[in-house]
Amino acid sequence: MFGYYLDLALRSLRRSKTLATMMVMALAVGIGASMTTLTVAHLLSGDPVPGHSATLYHPQLNPTMPPRLVHEPTSAMDYRSAMDLWSAHRADRQTLVASSPVKVRVEGSGEPPLPRQVLLTTSDFFPMFDVPFRYGGPWAPTDEGPHARVVVISSTLNEQLFGGANSVGRSLRLRDSDVRIVGVMAPWRPAPRFYDIWQGRYRHGNTESFYNDPEDIYTPVATGLDIFAGQVPGVPVHFCWDMGADGKSMQTAPCAWLSLWVQLSSPAKVHNYAEFLKGYAQQQKRLGRYTSDQTRLQSLMQWLEWNRVVPGTVRMQAWMAQAFLLICLVNTVGLLLTRFLRRSGEIGVRRAMGASRRAVFTQCLVEAGLIGLLGGVGGWLLTLLGLWMVRQQPVAYADLAHLDLPMFFGTFAMSLAASLLAGVLPALRASRVPIGFQLKTL
Numbered sequence: 001m002f003g004y005y006l007d008l009a010l011r012s013l014r015r016s017k018t019l020a021t022m023m024v025m026a027l028a029v030g031i032g033a034s035m036t037t038l039t040v041a042h043l044l045s046g047d048p049v050p051g052h053s054a055t056l057y058h059p060q061l062n063p064t065m066p067p068r069l070v071h072e073p074t075s076a077m078d079y080r081s082a083m084d085l086w087s088a089h090r091a092d093r094q095t096l097v098a099s100s101p102v103k104v105r106v107e108g109s110g111e112p113p114l115p116r117q118v119l120l121t122t123s124d125f126f127p128m129f130d131v132p133f134r135y136g137g138p139w140a141p142t143d144e145g146p147h148a149r150v151v152v153i154s155s156t157l158n159e160q161l162f163g164g165a166n167s168v169g170r171s172l173r174l175r176d177s178d179v180r181i182v183g184v185m186a187p188w189r190p191a192p193r194f195y196d197i198w199q200g201r202y203r204h205g206n207t208e209s210f211y212n213d214p215e216d217i218y219t220p221v222a223t224g225l226d227i228f229a230g231q232v233p234g235v236p237v238h239f240c241w242d243m244g245a246d247g248k249s250m251q252t253a254p255c256a257w258l259s260l261w262v263q264l265s266s267p268a269k270v271h272n273y274a275e276f277l278k279g280y281a282q283q284q285k286r287l288g289r290y291t292s293d294q295t296r297l298q299s300l301m302q303w304l305e306w307n308r309v310v311p312g313t314v315r316m317q318a319w320m321a322q323a324f325l326l327i328c329l330v331n332t333v334g335l336l337l338t339r340f341l342r343r344s345g346e347i348g349v350r351r352a353m354g355a356s357r358r359a360v361f362t363q364c365l366v367e368a369g370l371i372g373l374l375g376g377v378g379g380w381l382l383t384l385l386g387l388w389m390v391r392q393q394p395v396a397y398a399d400l401a402h403l404d405l406p407m408f409f410g411t412f413a414m415s416l417a418a419s420l421l422a423g424v425l426p427a428l429r430a431s432r433v434p435i436g437f438q439l440k441t442l
Helices: 002-015 017-044 079-088 155-162 194-204 207-211 221-227 267-286 300-307 312-341 344-352 357-391 405-432 435-440
Strands: 056-061 093-105 114-121 133-136 150-153 171-174 177-185 217-220 259-263 295-299
Touching (some): 002 357, 017 357, 056 267, 056 300, 079 093, 079 267, 093 194, 093 221, 114 155, 133 155, 150 155, 150 171, 177 221, 194 300, 217 221, 267 295, 295 300, 312 357, 312 405
Parallel strands (some): 150 177
Antiparallel strands (some): 056 259, 056 295, 093 114, 093 171, 133 177, 150 217, 171 177
């Protein structure tokens, strides 16, 4: 019977091409606008470390003291707290991160220094976050000391400074110090750049910065502190809870500037680490270092949700697009109602020849579904156009806008569902018109 209803639907569309075209276009425009914004939101809220995110957690403490007391755990820790937790080795892996601007150049090249971002971190950073390498690899755990002078660089910086050649073993000049390259990363861009969200938010003042390229230089925390002589540029001053923090070494300054990430492979380990975190906070409160023993241990995806990483403009556009799709659906309902009721005579003949109301209802829904599939094709093309327009915008996430396989199928699923939903009322009305009235329209 489905084939018969499909044949009737095709014949009906051919008889009134103008009305059919209007319905398909209305649906296609609504689907295109909706899927463009939903695809962008979907890509920006995706998993930045597929396969690893379920085991990654972000511990938080509340190390602040009066007069700048806050009422919830902060996104970063002071140096002593971060090092205490990192050195305890209570997780499968743990890494520290802090970002800072730096100038870099190749000694003897004659080129002026390049302003870049350096990430102070530890060797576990690379396996924890599944960072790929083109040449070499991360530094050894024994190189975490202040005088190791080792770095890993991005593929972008390697291309700029060394033309993409294997630069492992070469030297760079960071500020006034020479460092040795031990690894060159392959192209790597987690979206969002989750591991130092707090610094990105307060450095740039918006969530779009979460989708910038990652840092170009990675060096051990102790090495970075030695290079910067204990002063880490770029740390927001409002994360210091002592007005006399200026000029102090970041190793002793009362400032929250280091983030800690841990990898925990089982629920039991998550529970144990949470208890360890609480115990540490209570101990520090008893020692007088903290005024609060609040803690928080969030998974990577919980951390992203808590930080609302999807830009507000994208969320607003998605809601506006859904409202526009609703308007298109209302118009489609009206057009379908007009279309089905104009065929009352034809429907009356079918009913008089023994067709049930259910058969008429199904026939109308098949026709609405066919319109939905055609609208899906148009919506898919308009979605591709919309994403191309997003890629032309001067925003950090522009180049991420593309239609992946789930959203491709989602385009047709949404179009079909929307057309069937829009067709329910008109089909119900058409199937319930009395036979006598339908025959009178002939």
